[in-house]
Amino acid sequence: MTEASVAPPPAPRARLLSFAIGLAGGILGLLPWLVGGGILPLQNLWAVETMPDDMPFAMLPLSQYFATLLFSLVLLGGVFAGLAVHVVGRRRGIAAWPASVGVLLVHLIAVAQSFTILSDGLGIGRGGDTRATLYFAGMLGGVIVAMLFAQLGFWMISRPSVAVAALGVALAAVPFASWVSRWFLAVTGDAFPPPFLSDLGRWLPAVIVGAALVWCGVRPAARIAVWVVSLLALWVVPALFTAIQYGLGMRVLQGNVADMAEASAQLFPLALAEMWVPVVVALVIGVVGTVVRMVLERDRPDAAPEAERDDAVVGER
Known part of the structure; x- marks a missing residue:
């Protein structure tokens, strides 16, 4: 690599811009929860009986009944920042x-605030129920x-490589649908x-995965691996989310981790059998979109192949 091909180090202002992007991405990930009021969900092990409207504010929805939403809100902060x-x-x-x-800073602040509230409410450190300590941990x-x-997700999507970035977007498709759904629930409750x-x-994850596949393309042929992994993730992740939330949400199991895992394992293959149609939809979107894109690029002689730009050095990584 010649010196001419190496981008100069970013100025302090560029680093500040990047830091601001990270802050904005982290906040955007949590925003649908915060807009909805950010009221901590009811806790089975709360030390004092409290009505739902009297629960304290928490930046994160800490509850086993909100496990997949909690994961999605945190994950999407990195995804949004990486895409920007x-x-x-x-x-x-x-x-x-x-x-x-x-x-990371946004997440650390959210964790510190939310878990301080949770610790106080559960009576951690005051001789409370040992189950509360296990739940907190x-x-x-x-x-x-x-x-x-x-x-x-951030480091995958922020990379110059379109293939890696497209894979990161596809893997985040299901959590993104959960994030979008939360915006509606912020209004309706x-x-x-x-x-x-x-x-x-x-269906929203199928559209996102299909768009990511069009963005990825099929040249060089190694990018077919991105297609395979993306479509497999679209099939498996929704079933995994459903199974995990089912196990964690069974109050009758009273926090028995082994029984929760068994319940999730029993539901997973049943959920998996129902999740194949969106995969077909995503594949059709990807194929049709890629063909259209290739035709359009063929008619543009000045268009450089995307793969040729993947190895370019983009700033200080």
């Missing part, structure tokens, strides 16, 4: 790591995992969900 860095980075030199730090562990996935939300959650 990818788009901006293809036009100007921009460092990715300040945005990663910005996302389990929720904290789950949020940490979600934060790690948010960072993974959980007790009165709009009747179309189930269809939205079923």
Whole structure:
């Protein structure tokens, strides 16, 4: 690589822009929950009997009944920031790591605030129920995992490589549908969900994955692997979300982790058998869109193949 092909290090202003993108992405991920009021869901192990409207404010929906939503809100912060860095980075030199730090900072603040509230309400450290301590630790562990996935999603999507970025977008399609659905529930409330939300959650991921496949393309041929992984994820992740939420949401099991895991494992193959139609829809969108794109690019002699730009150095990574 010659010196001419190496982009100069971003200026401090570019790093500040990147950091602001990370902050904005992290906040945007949590926004549908915050707009809806951010009231902590009722807790089975709350130390003092409290009415739903009297529960305190929390930046995260800490509850086993909101597990998949919690994961989605945290994950999407990294996804949004990564997509913004990818788009901006293809036009100007921009460092990715300040945005990663910005996302992490938002998540750390949300975790500190929410788990302080949860700890106080559960009576942690005041000789309360030992189940409350296990519940607290389990929720904290789950949020940490979600934060790690948010960072993974950020670094995948922020990369200059379209193939890697498209794969990251496709993998986030199902959580994105959960995030969009939460916007409607922020207006209607959980007790009165709009009747179309189930269809939205079923078909929106298929559209997103199909669009990601069109963006990815099929040249070079190695990008077919992105198609395979994306379509497999569209098939497996919704079933996995359904099974996990089913196990965690069974109050009759009274927090028995082994029984919850068994219930989830029993439901997973049944849910998997129902999730294949959106995969076909995504494949059709991907194939038709890719053919149209190839025809349009063929008629543009000045259009450089996307793969030739994937190895370009985009700022300080």
